[in-house]
Amino acid sequence: MNQLQFIAATTPFKDKLFRLAKRLLVSTxxxxxxxxEVLVKLWCKNEGLNKFASLEAFAMTIAKNYCLDQLRLKRTTNQRLEHDNYVDQLPAVDKIIEDKDSLDWVDRVINHLPDQQRIIIQMRDVEQYEFDEIAQIMDMNETAIRVALSRARKTIRQNMIKINNYGME
Structure with missing residues (x-):
């Protein structure tokens, strides 16, 4: 694979790599x-990349592992949920404040999820990956992915109910 072919093959998912890394590492x-680093690692494996069924899944796996290694090195738990794909049509100020508050609460709840659930939520609900792709990236079976996603969503839902009920008192 020459340089142009490599660029053509990696460009479609480069932004996804960045968003996953941003989700895990927080810092832009x-x-x-x-x-x-992931792209360099892929380039170093340049000649063997054709053997992978999904170059994107392989790259996402490398990115996930690299980021988790970086987090282990720093022992960082400060994760943020970034909503760069959220578009608002200029609602009322009170609605904007209420929405921001809700997103902040969801962000906090997601940040306290176990790493595996946090990654699965990011890939499924934010990046819109299919279950088979997530299973390949996470090296898990699809049933385990569905269970972890369900548990993560349930935790988020329960915390939001508690927060909303607390605010009503």
Missing amino acids: EEAEDATQ
């Missing part, structure tokens, strides 16, 4: 570094 600079 660290996410950019992680994305570059």
Whole structure:
């Protein structure tokens, strides 16, 4: 695979790599570094990339593992949920404040989920990956992915109910 073929093969999912890295590492600079590191690792394996059924899934696996290694090194637990795909049609100010508050609460709840559930939520609900792709990336079976996703969503839902009921008192 020459340089142009490599660029053509990796460009479609480069932003997804960045978003996953940003989800895990929080810092934009660290996410950019992680994305570059993954692309360098892919380039080093250049000749063997054709053997993978899904280059994107392989790259996402490398990105996930790299980011988790970085987190282990730093022992960081400060994760943020970024909503860069959220578009608002200029609602009322009170609605904007209420929505921001809700997103902040969801963000906090997601940040306290176990790493595996947090990654699965990111890939399924934010990045819109299919279950088979997530299973391949996470090296888990689809049933385990569905169970972890269900548990994560249930935890989020229960916490939001508690928060909303607390605010009503």
